Amino acid sequence: MPLTVLEVERIAALARLEMTPDASGTARQQLNDIFSLIEILQTADTQGVAPMAHAQDVFQRLREDAVTYTDSDAAQRDLFQSIAPEVEAGLYLVPRVIE
């Protein structure tokens, strides 16, 4: 079922991707090609088949709820914030959220 330009724009908004009208036209064509490939899945008889989320039957390991990194000094914070686009006094700066 082919996507409309409006739907492409809605998905782009959900994915937080800015999209120009030109780009959404091209994207629509390519996504529709890809979805016609994916449609083959609808021909598979999967009644009673359990979805397989993972390659192995693994479950998340649990550990004690305890501090494992004690290296919480300013140097560690500085290291991680040295790659941030904008920081001030140990805080990440973003545009004002609450007016």
Added chain:
Amino acid sequence: MIYASLSTLRAALAAKKISSVELARLFLDRIARMNARINAFITVDEEKTLAAATEADARLAAGNASPLTGIPLAQKDIFCAQGWRTTCASRMLENFIAPYDATVVTKLEREAGMVSLGKTNMDEFAMGSSNETSYFGAVKNPWDEARVPGGSSGGSAAAVAAGLTPVATGTDTGGSIRQPAALCGLTGVKPTYGIVSRYGMIAFASSLDQGGVIGRTAEDCALVLSAMAGFDEKDSTSLERPAEDYSRLMDAPFAGLTIGLPKEFFSEGCDAEVMTAVQAALAEYQKLGAKTVEVTLPNMRLSVPAYYVIAPAEASSNLSRFDGVRYGYRAPEYANLTEMYEKSRAQGFGAEVKRRILIGTYVLSHGYYDAYYLQAQRARRLIANDFAEAFKRCDVLLGPTSPGTAFALGEKRADPVEMYLSDIYTIAVNLAGLPALSLPCGFDAKGLPIGLQLIGNYFDEARVLAIAHVFQRATDWHTRHPACNL
């Protein structure tokens, strides 16, 4: 030395015929001369490399070296290495200096003492089969510079093929180690899912991503894999298993082996020259005493469609972390927070990455989750069950790695679906989580390498590597090098 095996390099280092620093310089010189043409490396840092080589020499002199200490390698630029720029071939991470080491880097460099020559080019966020989606430009195939090296570990494969490194790491989500290994005439192994830690390996599709090795021979790959694999508590899906020596079966008797031939790997859709070479390799195995049995993977036709639901779904979730706040690219101009996200992501990601985020967002969105995502996961189960059935009748599966040899740069760029279908023989393996490798088995009329794929049962990589080794003892395809007098 350029094309020497790891055991030859190890012997030369142990006998002090060459130092690790000299070895590193040899390869750094070649990289400096040739990389402008091949574009296999995104980042080279001679100072860091030589410092690591100096340390390795000290370890060798002190007598506490591991089998790999002092041997150079190249790291796919998807593995975080502290202090190294780690880009994942994206504008999003163009200036990202990793603040910590991936476990693969810790194990191979800090523990085993291998010396990193640099970070190799790849498809952006490992999304691609030709290495053309890299923000840092396409990689050229050393066998024919007008052609692609395959992807997504295309820089790693091209670097090994051109003699810029003895061995390289890679990752394989849908064929990203095996297909470039095939297209560049190399051996590449993707182990069982969960064997190699994903900690510090930038995530694409977490239930499929698996680190591995691209080298010249199965022997070399086994050596590196032994140092690279193992349980890691920092990776929540790392399997708790004892460490393994993946070289241990290299000299085991070969007789009595049963090779399964999946009917679907030998039907139409594969290039005739590739099929001829695969059949010749099969005949070689029969000559060596292997029995064969025809098996079937009836749901293989669902593997590419299932993959292009599951992998983008996981990618859309994984890549939501790139928001321009804590690290990565931030757009220069925006009016508010939402616009900052939207512009940073639109400018920071390339076209293929955005395409996959859109697919993933759609298949996970309200009203489509059951029809696409759950249906794809059910198909995944059917595919895994097919393999389980097949392995009741054989020890290993054999077929082509890729339906064709290296294609021309630009040939498949405009048509994503055609590009996706170039992974038709590799994707099912990732969905099932099985180990597999590609090894060279011939050349087409244009002189381009052809890859043979061997697929093993879970945790059987030592045997798969040994089966490849037996072939490499009997043939010399893996000893051919491109005639690039670069």
